[in-house]
Amino acid sequence: MRLLFVTDPLETLQPDHDSTVAIMEAAQRRHAEVWVAGVADLVIDGIASAVWARPVRIAPAFRSRAGGSAARERWWRAGEQQRLELGMGDVVFMRVDPPVDDAYLRATYLLDAAVRAGALVLNAPRGLREANEKLTSLNLPDIVPSTVVTADVRDIRDALGRWRVAVAKPLDGAGGRGIIMMRDGDPGLTALIDLVTEQRTRQIVLQEFVPGVTEGDKRIFLLDGEPVGVVNRRAGAGDFRCNLAVGAMAESTTLDADDLEICRRLRPELECLGLVLVGIDVIGGRLTEVNVTSPTGIRDIERLSDERPSERILDWTMEKLAAGAQPIRPRQPERVEEEDACRPIISQTS
Structure with a gap:
C-alpha cells in the first residue's frame, strides 16, 4: 500500500x-x-x-x-x-x-x-474547497453560538449590544491566531474593529461568548462521521483561547449526550462533501468549528486515553482498498428528503 x-x-x-x-x-x-x-x-x-x-x-x-x-x-x-x-x-x-x-x-x-x-x-478535494472551517457549522444554526459574519462596525456594535461579550475570529485563521474577545462599551472598540477587519474590508466571524469555555474546548476527531476520540483543551492562565498552539493544556475527557447529538447532526453534511477526517470543536455543548484541512488532536487523544485514532484511520483505509473502494466523491442525495442535508456549504472561496 x-x-x-x-x-x-x-x-x-x-x-x-x-x-x-x-x-x-x-x-x-x-x-x-x-x-x-x-x-x-x-x-x-x-x-x-x-x-x-x-x-x-x-x-x-x-x-x-x-x-x-x-x-x-x-x-x-x-x-x-x-x-x-x-x-x-x-x-x-x-x-x-x-x-x-x-x-x-x-x-x-x-x-x-x-x-x-x-x-x-x-x-x-471539492469538500476541502467548499467547507470553510469557520462557517460550515452555520448550516446547523440551532447547535452553534449566535454568530454574525461581517466587516461592518454597525453590525458588530449591534451584536455586542445584544450579547455584551463576543469572540472575534479571522475567517482564514487557525491555531488560535487572531482570536480576540470584544466587550460592549470597551474603550477603543472602534479602533479594535478597524484592526481585525483591516479597516472594514475583511469579514470576521463574531460569536457570542460561551461561558462554558472556562471548562475547556473539546476537540472531537471524526472518521467517516463517527467519533473516534476526544480531548479537552483548557486555556492557559490569563487567556481564554483553548488552542494548544497558544499554550492551552490538553486533558482527558469523555463524550456526553450533547457531543454525540452534534456528531449525529453533522454526519450527513460531511458525507455529502466527502469529508472523512474531521476535527470538530465543541464548547459548552455548542459547535464552534469544523476543521477539515489538517485537524490535529490525535497525539493528545492517544496520550490521554485508550483510543487510537491513527490506527482506526489505517484500518478504515485498508478496508476501503481491500473492498475495491471507489474514490471518495461528494455524495448526491438519493431521496428528496435528503436534499436539505446536501445543500451547499459556505465555501472556503467565499
Whole structure:
C-alpha cells in the first residue's frame, strides 16, 4: 500500500504534536510505503495525475518522563524525489495547514485529477474547497453560538449590544491566531474593529461568548462521521483561547449526550462533501468549528486515553482498498428528503 501525504515541509511539523505524523507512523507500522510532497509538487499530464514525491522513514515519537510524547531531534529521513503516477490503489492524504490560500486551492484542483484516476483522496478535494472551517457549522444554526459574519462596525456594535461579550475570529485563521474577545462599551472598540477587519474590508466571524469555555474546548476527531476520540483543551492562565498552539493544556475527557447529538447532526453534511477526517470543536455543548484541512488532536487523544485514532484511520483505509473502494466523491442525495442535508456549504472561496 502506498500512502502519499501532501503536507507542509517536514522540518516545519511538530512530530510530538501533529496528527499528520501520527498517521504516518501508523502507516509505517503496517509496512506501507510513506511518501511526502508539497502542494507545488502535484502534476497533471494530459489526463494522468502525478506527483514529485520523496519516500520517508519516521523515527516514532516516544513517551517522555513527563508523560507526554516526545520526538527525536532528527525524526525523519527522506529519499530522493521521484515522479509517481497516481491511480487505483493509491491513498492521498491532503494535510496542509491553513490558510486556504491560492496555492492550497490550486492543489485541490490538481487532486481532482487523482480522484478521476482512481486514487483515494482524503479529504475529497471539492469538500476541502467548499467547507470553510469557520462557517460550515452555520448550516446547523440551532447547535452553534449566535454568530454574525461581517466587516461592518454597525453590525458588530449591534451584536455586542445584544450579547455584551463576543469572540472575534479571522475567517482564514487557525491555531488560535487572531482570536480576540470584544466587550460592549470597551474603550477603543472602534479602533479594535478597524484592526481585525483591516479597516472594514475583511469579514470576521463574531460569536457570542460561551461561558462554558472556562471548562475547556473539546476537540472531537471524526472518521467517516463517527467519533473516534476526544480531548479537552483548557486555556492557559490569563487567556481564554483553548488552542494548544497558544499554550492551552490538553486533558482527558469523555463524550456526553450533547457531543454525540452534534456528531449525529453533522454526519450527513460531511458525507455529502466527502469529508472523512474531521476535527470538530465543541464548547459548552455548542459547535464552534469544523476543521477539515489538517485537524490535529490525535497525539493528545492517544496520550490521554485508550483510543487510537491513527490506527482506526489505517484500518478504515485498508478496508476501503481491500473492498475495491471507489474514490471518495461528494455524495448526491438519493431521496428528496435528503436534499436539505446536501445543500451547499459556505465555501472556503467565499
